Amino acid sequence: MDALSSTFAALADPTRRAILARLALGETSVTELTEPFEMSMPAVSKHLKVLERAGLIERGREAQWRPCKLTPQPLAEVSDWVEQYRELWERRLDRLEAYLQKLQADAANKPRRAAKTGAKTSAATRKNKETGHGRHARGKK
Amino acid sequence: MDALSSTFAALADPTRRAILARLALGETSVTELTEPFEMSMPAVSKHLKVLERAGLIERGREAQWRPCKLTPQPLAEVSDWVEQYRELWERRLDRLEAYLQKLQADAANKPRRAAKTGAKTSAATRKNKETGHGRHARGKK
DNA sequence: CGAGTATAAAACCATACGGTTAAATAACCA
DNA sequence: TGGTTATTTAACCGTATGGTTTTATACTCG
Structure with a gap:
């Protein structure tokens, strides 16, 4: 799928947008990301995979944690597109x-x-x- | 589904974005919208329904034609969101x-x-x- | 009326999505 | 080593998506 499509698809879910909003405040773990939602951790993990495939987040490795970091560059492309x-x-x-x-x-x-x-x-x-x-x-x- | 989600979902398809790009040039018919694509007319009709549910287009009635018109206001909301x-x-x-x-x-x-x-x-x-x-x-x- | 045109709707199919629970990895700690 | 914690993977389920072909609807025109 092209980059713009996967970005839009990733943004088309309120849970994922909430995750991005949280990550805008700073890097954090999957567990902490899961807490605000009434949803199992595997579900959040799947959302993170969607965001990662869209290039909206990156994941590190720190012991048993996989911290998530927002990489907002695809949002710039969304902005470019919509400004048309x-x-x-x-x-x-x-x-x-x-x-x-x-x-x-x-x-x-x-x-x-x-x-x-x-x-x-x-x-x-x-x-x-x-x-x-x-x-x-x-x-x- | 919330408005922003259905807007993003509607935009997450290159066919639908191409349709919007065409409609930015002016109102047109379903038949004319279909021509550039290797796709049946019912398929395009479904895409139009998605765009309509997202409030991105409106449809008129003019004899047997159902002209499509771009209503770009949801794009303003996308812009607002991404500008955050x-x-x-x-x-x-x-x-x-x-x-x-x-x-x-x-x-x-x-x-x-x-x-x-x-x-x-x-x-x-x-x-x-x-x-x-x-x-x-x-x-x- | 009946023929032609533009479009939608119905039925169907394959695949993707968003969620679950249960099991498997991977790293730390004692 | 074994136990605990963090996270992913696997298997499954219901529903949505994107496409098809076929049928129906709505309108115009002769």
Whole structure:
């Protein structure tokens, strides 16, 4: 599996995210990591293996302990990936704000009937025209 | 499942990330989404259901088409979550840099063995510093 | 109505996931 | 050596995932 996929997969479990949060405070043992959870130690051990395969933790050896250490570099790659979309969701919020302001302005001017707010269809259609990415632009091939 | 978990789970598949990348360019149909993949349409339909349950896409109705639209707000939550750890991985890089500089200084003084410089700095990290991406400018609701 | 198109749903299959308990390793200590 | 502690491995179980093919649904158009 590619690195990004295994990182996302590793993060898709609240137990594992809690483990990472704990490890952000410092290196610790499996036993200590297990304590907060209502879960057997082998279960935690499996979670640790998932985190390790994703490169999110490293494990040492110190007598009979296998201390876990957070290695956050894959998180930087997650950040890189998601930042690709930042403009998108910020722009969306901007448009929502603009839309709400327009609604408010319209309501102030001519308060007769509320728009059906089917901004769904019309807005989407318009956006497609703008970007030139019509759904069925391509017919059968 | 909690929102963050299902978002991460949805992102843990390269097909679904490719679908998101396509949808970032604009709304489109299931058929068009399927074309780039060596995969049946029901398979893509299932992926879309996963993305929809995670709130990453919305689906319209337009005749027999069910156009898909990216709704990137969950990505903002992913960003918020991962930014918690930014200081951690940047500090780690800082320490690595310091360590490498120290190695270099030591080597200059007493040059006996070469250091294994695996200095892989994240370009995105830099970029973020430059652009001053107001990562956490937005508070939580 | 009936034919065609776009999509979803059903049934199925193999594999992975997240958990369990019980047994095996590995290191320390007396 | 044997006993204790920390952790992993093995075997198992129920459910979810990602894919398939086949069937059903919903809509348009002639």
